[in-house]
Amino acid sequence: MKLIIANRNYSSWSMRPWLVLAHFDIAFEDEVLMLSGEGWRKTIAARSPTGRVPVLVDRDLMVPETIAIIEYLADKFPDKAIWPSDMRQRALARAASAEMHAGFAALRSQAPMNLRASHPGKVALDAVASDLHRIETLWGDLLLASGGPFLFGAFTAADAMFAPVATRLRVYDLPVSDGAAAYVEAIYGLPAFQQWLSLALKEPWIVDDDEIDVIQGRIARGTLA
Known part of the structure; x- marks a missing residue:
């Protein structure tokens, strides 16, 4: 199998199925x-039916979209605990993952994923307050019920879906409870995450559209080294 992804430093959607794998x-x-870079949209469009990544290629099958990839992997490898084994917990994990897929637009736009950065104080808290509150509630309820360290005890696809959120909380030093901070630490401590992070930090590429200083006008496009 092959997973087609984008720059590890910035591509939150690529990270999610990669962590599962x-x-x-x-x-x-x-x-x-x-x-x-020149022609990057055309290059991706030639490799992906949606013109986006990630895409999973399994022989003659091409599966786009993160959640669809994760579901395919869960079906293909039923012996792997990609989702919780309990039906009720599995439903909650899928609900949380779907909410992540469709929601938290303010946090995603105001605090783009950038693993090699450190930008405390650069995100207006009023703009992301509602998303932070929902994250606290969702994570808090699930961690309380499971006992942690991950949302359903052991690492599952739901944690993969929220891993990029954990990076945003750390990179932008967003205020969270001790429980949420401990969950962020659990994500960062995951060996698969550390492997992704190590590869991301070695990337030389800069994407202006995902750099907060460019987005907020402090630095001109094309001037980041």
Whole structure:
């Protein structure tokens, strides 16, 4: 199997299925397509039916969209605990994942994923207050019920879906409870996440559209080294 992804430093959607594949020790290779540079949109469109990444390629099957990829992996590898084994917990994990997929637009736009950065104080808290409140409630309820360290005890696809949120909380030093901070630490401590992070930090590419200083007008496009 091959997972087609974008720049690891910025591509939150690429990270999610990659973590599932890596954590559950599923054999795969990945291919990185740039999110910037001349003709990058055309290059991705030639490799993806949606013109977006990630895309999972399994022989003659091409599966776009993160949640669809994760569901395919769960079906293909039923012995892997990609979702919780309990039906009720599995429903809650899928609900949380779907909410992440469709929601938290303010946090995603105001605090783009940027793993190699440190930008405390650069996100207006009023703009993301509602999303932070919902994250606290959702994570808090699930962690209380499971006992942690992950949302359903052991790492599942739901944690993969929220891993990029954990990076945003750390990179932008957003205020969260001790419980949420402990969950962020659990995500960062995951070996698969550390592997992704290590590869991301070695990338030389800069995508202006995902750099907060460019977005907020402090630095001109094309001037970041």
